[in-house]
Amino acid sequence: MSYMKKSPWIMHYDASSCNGCDIEVLACLTPLYDVERFGIINTGNPKHTDIFVVTGGINEQNRAVVKNIYDQIPEPKVVVAVGICATSGGVFRECYNIMGGIDKIIPVDVYVPGCAARPESIIDGIVTALGVLEKKRQLMKEPAGKTDVTGGEKK
Amino acid sequence: MISILNAVLFIILAPLIGGLIAGIDRKITARMQGRMGPPLLQPFYDVAKLFEKENVVVTPSQNYYVLSYIVFIAVSGALFFSGGDLLLVIFAFTLAHIFLVLGAYSTNSPYSFIGAERELIQIIAYEPMIILSAVGMYMVTKSFFVSDIMNSPIPVIVYLPGIFIGFLMVLTIKLRKSPFDLSTSHHAHQEIVKGVTTEFSGSGLGKIEIAHWYENVFLLGFIYLFFAFNPVIALAAIIVTYLIEIFIDNTFSRVKWQYTIKSAWIVAGTLGIVNLAVLYYLSGVMG
Numbered sequence: 024m025s026y027m028k029k030s031p032w033i034m035h036y037d038a039s040s041c042n043g044c045d046i047e048v049l050a051c052l053t054p055l056y057d058v059e060r061f062g063i064i065n066t067g068n069p070k071h072t073d074i075f076v077v078t079g080g081i082n083e084q085n086r087a088v089v090k091n092i093y094d095q096i097p098e099p100k101v102v103v104a105v106g107i108c109a110t111s112g113g114v115f116r117e118c119y120n121i122m123g124g125i126d127k128i129i130p131v132d133v134y135v136p137g138c139a140a141r142p143e144s145i146i147d148g149i150v151t152a153l154g155v156l157e158k159k160r161q162l163m164k165e166p167a168g169k170t171d172v173t174g175g176e177k178k
Numbered sequence: 179m180i181s182i183l184n185a186v187l188f189i190i191l192a193p194l195i196g197g198l199i200a201g202i203d204r205k206i207t208a209r210m211q212g213r214m215g216p217p218l219l220q221p222f223y224d225v226a227k228l229f230e231k232e233n234v235v236v237t238p239s240q241n242y243y244v245l246s247y248i249v250f251i252a253v254s255g256a257l258f259f260s261g262g263d264l265l266l267v268i269f270a271f272t273l274a275h276i277f278l279v280l281g282a283y284s285t286n287s288p289y290s291f292i293g294a295e296r297e298l299i300q301i302i303a304y305e306p307m308i309i310l311s312a313v314g315m316y317m318v319t320k321s322f323f324v325s326d327i328m329n330s331p332i333p334v335i336v337y338l339p340g341i342f343i344g345f346l347m348v349l350t351i352k353l354r355k356s357p358f359d360l361s362t363s364h365h366a367h368q369e370i371v372k373g374v375t376t377e378f379s380g381s382g383l384g385k386i387e388i389a390h391w392y393e394n395v396f397l398l399g400f401i402y403l404f405f406a407f408n409p410v411i412a413l414a415a416i417i418v419t420y421l422i423e424i425f426i427d428n429t430f431s432r433v434k435w436q437y438t439i440k441s442a443w444i445v446a447g448t449l450g451i452v453n454l455a456v457l458y459y460l461s462g463v464m465g
């Protein structure tokens with residue numbers, strides 16, 4: 024029995040988003056959507072985090088910050104990219120200072136499209152992330168080298 | 179006089195009761211905010227999950243500090259429930275928190291550093307009132323031993339109303355509830371990341387959480403002492419007190435540390451000392 028899926032703690036970071044997606048992430052915490060009923064808590068601390076929720080396309084200024092936060096999160100961890108900016112850079116893709124997507128800096132597990140992503144799809148993305156989280160936990164327990172990262176048996 | 183059985187029962191049952199209280203707390207808090215709230219057993223899921231996570235440490239010594247913290251909290255609670263000396267209980271309890279503070283200092287992070295300093299300020303704020311409570315109980319029942327206070331037929335609360343109100347005031351600090359949740363909050367968000375617990379993760383954080391449950395059960399047991407002459411009234415008092423604490427938690431915003439220390443000391447200095455002075459005077463009159 025694993026409790027990973029029952030108590031996912033989230034950390035939300037705004038990597039140069041227009042603030043639209045951030046408002047939608049916070050909307051998930053309001054009484055209307057109340058994600059705490061799934062045990063989801065928005066912690067402000069990477070060391071207490073299971074799911075790293077990033078919005079925005081990452082610019083020159085915060086690429087190091089995103090990397091740093093990601094490195095500080097204890098295993099197992101998953102990354103959810105919320106909004107089309109976080110997925111690919113969106114309308115800001117061509118900007119001179121935009122990296123164009125979270126996956127340019129850190130590995131992303133779940134992409135949530137939308138501009139802005141609706142609270143329903145954000146919650147859906149988090150629930151999908153729970154499955155990935157559980158898989159990573161099982162992989163963590165197995166002896167190294169038995170399975171590769173994608174979960175298939177090594178030849 | 180000292181009951182080993184009670185001590186063992188406390189060590190086994192307190193985390194279960196404490197976790198359940200935390201679950202009820204979160205449920206009621208959510209309802210007060212117009213939300214559904216997490217399942218009742220959510221605190222247990224959280225701690226179970228923390229033990230499944232990786233324990234990232236800055237320095238190995240922080241693990242030993244956390245271990246000392248939980249051990250001393252459990253020991254002080256066990257001493258209390260086995261009927262031991264109240265003064266010893268209080269100082270073992272304080273020592274436990276010093277270990278938490280040292281653990282936070284050892285990580286060298288600016289956030290846990292501020293959290294640790296605020297934790298020390300909280301200890302300074304609540305300590306006089308807790309000691310006054312013990313002194314008041316001694317003046318009424320003529321014993322510092324919890325077992326004697328428990329079995330005394332005297333309704334302690336009638337003699338110590340001021341001390342009781344003062345104790346409720348510092349209880350808010352101890353339960354890490356708003357407006358006095360300076361060093362770390364049991365709510366998710368807070369202004370100095372997470373205060374003393376910032377640098378703890380995985381099983382380390384899980385142990386701190388369990389220690390907090392032990393602590394809460396011990397503090398509610400302390401309320402029992404005021405009403406020990408009648409167990410039914412005592413249980414009702416504990417429940418009402420905790421509900422009031424939840425209400426206060428959801429009504430007030432966090433205050434500055436200066437205000438915390440001032441208000442705690444003013445309450446201890448007026449209600450506590452006046453209460454003791456009246457008792458002293460009465461005992462002189464009645465011989």
Ligand code: SF4
Pocket residue numbers: 039040041042043044045078079105106107108109113114137138139140
């Ligand atoms: S996806 Fe749209 S709403 Fe979200 S950060 Fe980008 S531009 Fe803003």
